[in-house]
Amino acid sequence: MIQALFFYLFAAVTIASAVMVISSRNPVHSVLFLILAFVNAAGLFMLAGAEFLALLLIVVYVGAVAVLFLFVVMMLDVDFVELRQGFMQYLPIGVLVGLIFLAELLMVAGAWVFAPEATATATAPIPDPAQVSNTLALGQLLYTRYVYFFQVAGFVLLVAMIGAITLTLRHRAYVRRQNISVQVARTRATAIEVKHVEPGRGL
Amino acid sequence: MTAFPDFALAGPELLLAAGALLLLLIGAYGSEKRSSLVSGLSVLLLLVAAVAVVIGRDGSTFGGAFVVDGFARFLKVLVLIGSAVAVVMTQRFAVAEKFFHFELPVLIVLATIGMLLMISAGDLIAVYLGLELQSLALYVVASFHRDDGRSTEAGLKYFVLGALSSGMLLYGASLIYGFTGHVDFAGIAAAAAAGGSTSLGLTFGIVFVATGIAFKVSAVPFHMWTPDVYEGAPTPVTAFFAAAPKIAAMALFVRVVMEALGPVKAEWQQIVAFMSLASMILGAFAAIGQRNIKRLMAYSSIGHMGYALVGLAAGSEAGIYGILIYLATYLAMTAGAFAVILSMRRDGAMTEDIESLAGLSRTNPTVAYLLGIIMFSLAGIPPFAGFFGKYFVFAAAINAGLYWLAVIGILSSVVGAYYYLRIVKIMFLDEPKGAFEPMGGEMKAVLGISGLFVAAFALVLGPLGDAALAAARTLF
Numbered sequence: 001m002i003q004a005l006f007f008y009l010f011a012a013v014t015i016a017s018a019v020m021v022i023s024s025r026n027p028v029h030s031v032l033f034l035i036l037a038f039v040n041a042a043g044l045f046m047l048a049g050a051e052f053l054a055l056l057l058i059v060v061y062v063g064a065v066a067v068l069f070l071f072v073v074m075m076l077d078v079d080f081v082e083l084r085q086g087f088m089q090y091l092p093i094g095v096l097v098g099l100i101f102l103a104e105l106l107m108v109a110g111a112w113v114f115a116p117e118a119t120a121t122a123t124a125p126i127p128d129p130a131q132v133s134n135t136l137a138l139g140q141l142l143y144t145r146y147v148y149f150f151q152v153a154g155f156v157l158l159v160a161m162i163g164a165i166t167l168t169l170r171h172r173a174y175v176r177r178q179n180i181s182v183q184v185a186r187t188r189a190t191a192i193e194v195k196h197v198e199p200g201r202g203l
Numbered sequence: 204m205t206a207f208p209d210f211a212l213a214g215p216e217l218l219l220a221a222g223a224l225l226l227l228l229i230g231a232y233g234s235e236k237r238s239s240l241v242s243g244l245s246v247l248l249l250l251v252a253a254v255a256v257v258i259g260r261d262g263s264t265f266g267g268a269f270v271v272d273g274f275a276r277f278l279k280v281l282v283l284i285g286s287a288v289a290v291v292m293t294q295r296f297a298v299a300e301k302f303f304h305f306e307l308p309v310l311i312v313l314a315t316i317g318m319l320l321m322i323s324a325g326d327l328i329a330v331y332l333g334l335e336l337q338s339l340a341l342y343v344v345a346s347f348h349r350d351d352g353r354s355t356e357a358g359l360k361y362f363v364l365g366a367l368s369s370g371m372l373l374y375g376a377s378l379i380y381g382f383t384g385h386v387d388f389a390g391i392a393a394a395a396a397a398g399g400s401t402s403l404g405l406t407f408g409i410v411f412v413a414t415g416i417a418f419k420v421s422a423v424p425f426h427m428w429t430p431d432v433y434e435g436a437p438t439p440v441t442a443f444f445a446a447a448p449k450i451a452a453m454a455l456f457v458r459v460v461m462e463a464l465g466p467v468k469a470e471w472q473q474i475v476a477f478m479s480l481a482s483m484i485l486g487a488f489a490a491i492g493q494r495n496i497k498r499l500m501a502y503s504s505i506g507h508m509g510y511a512l513v514g515l516a517a518g519s520e521a522g523i524y525g526i527l528i529y530l531a532t533y534l535a536m537t538a539g540a541f542a543v544i545l546s547m548r549r550d551g552a553m554t555e556d557i558e559s560l561a562g563l564s565r566t567n568p569t570v571a572y573l574l575g576i577i578m579f580s581l582a583g584i585p586p587f588a589g590f591f592g593k594y595f596v597f598a599a600a601i602n603a604g605l606y607w608l609a610v611i612g613i614l615s616s617v618v619g620a621y622y623y624l625r626i627v628k629i630m631f632l633d634e635p636k637g638a639f640e641p642m643g644g645e646m647k648a649v650l651g652i653s654g655l656f657v658a659a660f661a662l663v664l665g666p667l668g669d670a671a672l673a674a675a676r677t678l679f
Contacts, residue, residue, distance in 0.1 A: 144207075144208075145265075145266055147265070148264075149328050149329070152320060152329075152336060153332060155316065156335050158313075159339045159340050162310065162343070163340070163342070163343035165306075166304060166347070167343060167349055
């Protein structure tokens with residue numbers, strides 16, 4: 001009962017905030033609604049018993065991606081109002097595409113057959129969720145059987161990072177950089193100068 | 204719990220990975236002066252890894268995703284030599300053109316790890332990850348000279364098209380997985396063999412995977428990026444692109460079609476035969492009108508990959524043997540040719556015009572004779588190395604009954620001989636246009652060794668052929 005209540009709560013808020021993401025005029029509000037949608041979707045995952053996905057959604061999407069969006073929206077001078085001009089004239093074709101997708105989804109879901117032998121041929125059988133939490137189950141698989149792929153994927157990300165830095169980092173001579181040891185090594189003698197000012201004269 | 208996987212089999216790769224991380228630290232924390240040290244250490248690391256590959260043992264680990272066999276070992280040594288030569292040739296040039304950073308050799312080492320993983324791939328996930336590790340590093344290396352518009356353009360083009368081809372490969376891999384239920388090559392082969400007639404889904408999967416890999420091999424009709432990227436990328440990077448990644452991609456192609464799709468040979472043989480045919484013809488005709496030597500080398504490499512694919516189309520042990528010999532000779536010829544191209548400097552600037560080689564036989568006869576030998580070899584004229592590679596693949600094609608492929612291959616190599624011999628004519632018969640700056644010591648060494656190897660290939664064919672034969676046999 002209480003589960004159903006929460007399901008409808010999360011689902012309703014997710015859909016409502018998703019609508020707000022595309023309809024609100026202020027882009028900052030859009031991103032905030034996006035975060036709300038993510039958090040509620042995480043709630044839905046939690047109800048479905050996928051606690052790892054729920055936490056991942058919060059950590060990765062809310063923690064990193066949404067904040068990144070927010071930075072982009074606030075730092076780039078994009079005129080979203082102008083961008084959205086004539087947005088409504090695309091509504092009929094948008095609705096049409098949406099309906100086609102819906103029909104396709106229904107057809108796929110209607111014809112869905114789960115091959116009975118598929119569970120038997122799986123390389124790692126799905127453990128009983130009552131016994132093992134899915135974080136543990138994923139970890140056991142990822143760091144044993146798939147350790148090779150995991151490490152190589154790590155290297156791919158490392159290459160991406162090195163590439164981004166080499167292709168964009170420029171050392172500009174005129175940028176003043178923070179040098180903590182110099183800052184700490186400052187003494188009163190080097191930092192302030194005492195001027196004797198005679199009364200009534202000024203400097 | 205699964206047993207702890209055998210990491211020792213992946214020793215050379217682990218060595219390179221740890222070494223790359225260490226070099227990154229040395230480069231990041233060392234002064235600018237130390238960046239040449241990073242280059243030197245990278246070469247050393249690649250050569251040590253090659254030794255580790257030679258003395259390593261056979262086997263498969265990580266649930267069959269990583270395979271070490273004779274085939275993998277032979278090609279890994281070629282790739283490591285190719286990368287080491289590329290790093291050697293990069294250093295001085297990049298410093299002179301003021302785009303050297305310590306990341307350049309490190310990225311080459313990381314790309315090499317990707318290539319080794321591709322060669323050793325035993326399942327589709329490993330194929331994709333190895334390919335991405337290699338490609339991602341190559342995209343960055345292509346646009347490494349970031350103040351040069353052409354270099355960044357080359358990098359961007361390569362990246363966009365490469366991402367598209369990765370997508371195709373992934374789509375094909377997902378179809379193959381969906382229709383066979385396996386990602387490991389042995390499982391796919393068993394499922395494909397059990398099916399009797401091939402399912403349409405599997406055929407589609409094969410087409411998409413072949414497309415994705417053909418892009419990396421730059422086989423026609425997925426070659427469009429090659430001339431632009433080769434011309435735009437910094438020349439030492441082009442030298443790198445033309446050798447090691449081609450060998451790795453070809454190895455991957457051979458392994459995927461022979462090991463995973465061996466039972467459905469009829470499905471892929473016609474695809475490979477068509478790509479081989481188209482590459483040979485385009486490589487021969489499109490290079491004729493080129494004035495820029497880097498573009499010429501790009502079309503030449505498209506053509507050479509076409510010849511190597513003839514061996515794969517044959518799909519026999521002799522065909523794979525031919526590919527291995529072909530790739531070994533191709534590596535030597537490419538390295539030698541690029542050692543000369545990189546030394547085409549006059550008045551402190553690089554020239555890429557073929558005409559600027561005019562009269563090289565009088566200004567620098569040694570280089571002219573060595574380049575002449577390499578050009579004769581690229582054209583496939585006996586007794587030089589290039590002839591043997593072509594001979595073995597064509598012989599395999601004839602034995603496999605692909606007469607038309609062999610005949611058209613021989614005809615297109617006659618057409619291709621025109622532009623190789625034109626370079627010889629320009630060097631020996633045209634009036635000199637002034638000498639080039641003196642060659643660097645490392646360029647002399649690369650040119651000398653590869654020229655000697657190409658000229659005296661008949662002598663080394665014995666031991667090299669034995670190794671290649673043993674390597675080809677492991678796939679059957």
